[in-house]
Amino acid sequence: MDLNTLNFDFDKKEADKALITIKKSNLIGIISHRHPDPDTIGANLALKSALKQFGQEVDSICVHQPPKTCQSLIGADQYINELDINKYDLIISVDCGSLSQVAFTNITDYQGEYINIDHHASNNNFGTINLVNSYLSSTAEILFLLLTYWGFNITKDIATNLLFGLYYDTGSFMHSNINAQVLNIASFLLEQGASIQEVHQNMYCNFNLTKFHLWGQTLENISVNKDQTSIAFVGQEDFKKFNANQEDISGIIDYISMVDNSNYAVLINQDSENHIKGSLRTRKDGYNLSDLAGTMGGGGHRKASGFGFEGKIEKKYIWNIKN
Ligand SMILES: [Mn+2]
Structure with a gap:
């Protein structure tokens, strides 16, 4: 060279x-x-x-x-x-x-x-x-x-x-x-x-079963909103259920961003009792996720960024009744 x-x-x-x-x-x-x-x-x-x-x-x-x-x-x-x-x-x-x-x-x-x-x-x-x-x-x-x-x-x-x-x-x-x-x-x-x-x-060849099970459940719950953002959540109860730690969820955001037509992906992670960590990824040009994370006190790269703040995720159910 x-x-x-x-x-x-x-x-x-x-x-x-x-x-x-x-x-x-x-x-x-x-x-x-x-x-x-x-x-x-x-x-x-x-x-x-x-x-x-x-x-x-x-x-x-x-x-x-x-x-x-x-x-x-x-x-x-x-x-x-x-x-x-x-x-x-x-x-x-x-x-x-x-x-x-x-x-x-x-x-x-x-x-x-x-x-x-x-x-x-x-x-x-x-x-x-x-x-x-x-x-x-x-x-x-x-x-x-x-x-x-x-x-x-x-x-x-x-x-x-x-x-x-x-x-x-x-x-x-x-x-x-x-x-x-x-x-x-x-x-x-x-x-x-x-x-x-x-x-x-x-x-990549060291996934334990804990990680597979935690990923399985998290990926099962991916949703895509009207802005074509793919979103997944992982809470303290999930980590407890599988006896998993923060290292076990690392890397999953790349898969959440593989959703067809997703503009960008978000993972909301309750990384401790009173702290939430957000990860953002995109595979598309034209997004600046570093700036987007900056609006929430975080930062990073244009295509991969993150933020964190004190708080708790609460599950909210929306029921639609169709006639
Ligand atoms: Mn780096």
Whole structure:
């Protein structure tokens, strides 16, 4: 692969500044977003592995543990679940669209250098250095471009981590964020020793029966409203019924958005006793679901976004009497 043909679609001055800041730091904390997915974990561990080539001390940090899908990645078992802001002279967040996604409440007290690496459309450049491009498929793609630009060697470990992110955020190379560059990068990662079978196996061939049963019931109740929005609900009673957790419902929104002629899909998820999480997806161009989620205090990408607020879902029945 000719790396010179890559489209380095970010501010090179900002990227140069980031590398200088990284090199002079003593202890770096890399943060993955809350309820982490393979993009935020893959990008985090790829960067950690690369910075070790410099002999840099790095911690991977997240409020939650990496999902089961990422457990085979080297370093996934070494995540720290709390943030000591006095410990680090540099914090980097990967794939975090906002500070609320970083989810450590003490992050606002942190005064040091902060590199924000992300691809969410709603990202408001909250770092002191921002490497944000919402037109790239994944944070893994941004990381690949940055590591290549910075001159790091893409080892087998780094390639595997990045392929996890690329594969997940493109919906196994099926979403519209796929283009020639993404496939070229994926092909290069395979050449470096990453295994697509390993990624696929970890991500899609590990459904337990709990997940099937929870999905079955949730999919059974999909409805389509007059605006051609496909909607599904999942409540605390459903999670209790199947002894399922939040990780078990992850990914179902892609199926809700497969309804024929659906403009966009909504999943309303009672993710704890008094909190509701909404997920939005579309397969059509011309919708900006990041803006739509923004009207409810959330954000994300144009075609995939989410929001959350305090509250409870109540079932409401409408009976029509026909003569
Ligand atoms: Mn991502």
